[in-house]
Amino acid sequence: MKRIITTLILLTVISMGFAQEKPLVTVNGEHTIKVEPDEAEVNFAIVTEHKDLQEAKKNNDALVSKAISFLKKESVPSNDIRTTRVNVNPYKEYVKDKDPIPMFRAQQSINVKITDLDRLTELVSGLVDLGVNNIQNIEFKTSNLEELQNEARAKAVLDAKKKATILAESVGQSIGAVHAIHDNTVSDIGSPRPMMMAYKSEAADSGQAPIATGEIEVTARVNASFLLK
Structure with a gap:
């Protein structure tokens, strides 16, 4: 009986081997x-600097508000405008032969989807005119x-x-x-x-x-x- 079982096991293993080979x-x-492309995503940042933290943030918020208002006025839907990053960091401004000046840098990064590429140049130029000082990337896409x-x-x-x-x-x-x-x-x-x-x-x-x-x-x-x- 054991010999029969062993033989069956060997035959099964052999057949599996052939199947796998x-x-x-x-x-x-x-x-x-x-x-x-028929649409683009524009990533831009607004950076402001000031000796006072609150002033740096206040000036930054004001410029961001202008940029968003401009985009909405130009018929860009609100759900196509998204803040992706907000930073406020201290740093030191070095001037030759003077002590370092403590400063604060505020930055907000925004992503906006443009579905009318014929107006892309116009919209980017309008943002720059408002004080957007860092166009980080323009990525073209297809819907x-x-x-x-x-x-x-x-x-x-x-x-x-x-x-x-x-x-x-x-x-x-x-x-x-x-x-x-x-x-x-x-x-x-x-x-x-x-x-x-x-x-x-x-x-x-x-x-x-x-x-x-x-x-x-x-x-x-x-x-x-x-x-x-």
């Missing part, structure tokens, strides 16, 4: 879609991100299948059913082309340099395994 080809697939990522995913799988076919044919085989697919797509979109200041005739007349939006990249990446036959 099915030949596979594993590849990475990728596809990128380039698209013109169709999910739809574009799904399209890119499907084409990334086709790219993986094409690569797997080439590899299989190089050893005299072909690919069979898909064994596994892993989606390695990240939610972030590709960085836009470097932001440049491009002059146009109407911009030159107004003294403003329009911001070139360029294109953004939506990329999907997959890892896929195919059975060989």
Whole structure:
């Protein structure tokens, strides 16, 4: 009886081993879609300095209030304007041949979404005119991100299948059913082309340099395994 049980166990182990040793080809697939952005997120900061802490904060609050009022007046929705950081820090201002002067620096960082890119230059210039002294970043985005990522995913799988076919044919085989697919797509979109200041005739007349939006990249990446036959 023990010999029969032992034989059955060995047969099971052997059959499992064969099942796990099915030949596979594993590849990475990728596809990128380039698209013109239709919205932008502008991150800016307002920094004020004063010997008195309360004055530094008061002056900062006043400038922030003006900036937010300006954006709302220009039809930017309130829910598209968000304070991301508030800081008040002491520091020392060093002047040659004099004792360091104790000072305070107040800073508020704000993120605003602009959905009308034709007005982007105008709005950024308006903020600077009001006293916004630090435009930290302008990130271009697309409102169709999910739809574009799904399209890119499907084409990334086709790219993986094409690569797997080439590899299989190089050893005299072909690919069979898909064994596994892993989606390695990240939610972030590709960085836009470097932001440049491009002059146009109407911009030159107004003294403003329009911001070139360029294109953004939506990329999907997959890892896929195919059975060989």
